[in-house]
Amino acid sequence: MMEQLILDLVNWFKDLSYIGIFLALCIEFIPAEVVLPLSGFWVSEGDMRFWGVVIAGSLGGVVGPLTLYALGRFGGRPFIEKYGKYFFIKEESLRKADAFFEKHGAFVAFSARFLPGVRTIISIPCGMAKMNVWAFSLYTLLAMAPITFFYVYLGVKLGQNWADVKGILNEYMLPFGVALVIGFIVYLLIKRKKNKEKTESINEFMTKK
Numbered sequence: 001m002m003e004q005l006i007l008d009l010v011n012w013f014k015d016l017s018y019i020g021i022f023l024a025l026c027i028e029f030i031p032a033e034v035v036l037p038l039s040g041f042w043v044s045e046g047d048m049r050f051w052g053v054v055i056a057g058s059l060g061g062v063v064g065p066l067t068l069y070a071l072g073r074f075g076g077r078p079f080i081e082k083y084g085k086y087f088f089i090k091e092e093s094l095r096k097a098d099a100f101f102e103k104h105g106a107f108v109a110f111s112a113r114f115l116p117g118v119r120t121i122i123s124i125p126c127g128m129a130k131m132n133v134w135a136f137s138l139y140t141l142l143a144m145a146p147i148t149f150f151y152v153y154l155g156v157k158l159g160q161n162w163a164d165v166k167g168i169l170n171e172y173m174l175p176f177g178v179a180l181v182i183g184f185i186v187y188l189l190i191k192r193k194k195n196k197e198k199t200e201s202i203n204e205f206m207t208k209k
Helices: 002-014 017-026 032-044 050-087 091-114 123-128 133-208
Strands: none
Touching: 002 017, 002 032, 017 032, 017 050, 032 050, 032 133, 050 123, 050 133, 091 123, 091 133, 123 133
């Protein structure tokens, strides 16, 4: 029933053409996995143009996460700062989270878009950590542009079987997203090891001196 309601809503947005696709992607509870492949089917039917859909979808795919980012920044953050101590969330932990997102937030915003089930919710902690909104928007766009392209492209190719796109693309995106995260963790571990060795070398030099 919920799926049918979403489909009816998306079909209503179709009447608004590219603006409708943009608006549909701005509403986070409407899955991009439905809107984009279905839009690709419309392209195959000649109702819309491929690049118009890709551009509208990519831009909507940035504005939508921004609403959740704002929720985290202006809603969740004050709540955590005020009541976090009751959930054993210390101020020091918040500072560490801020420092992490200040340094690595761009990668988090980018890589999480390739992880089904994570790509939507990740916007909230980005906002709570007060990640730079311009960096958040840029890296969200850099991730959403290719994702949108492939969703729409496969929707065009599969035509009436556009609903199969979600399973096909997620099958590839999940390993790619996991590989990005693993690579990032390895990078952090190597960097941490180098910093530790550098600190030990400096301390050894100062001791000899």
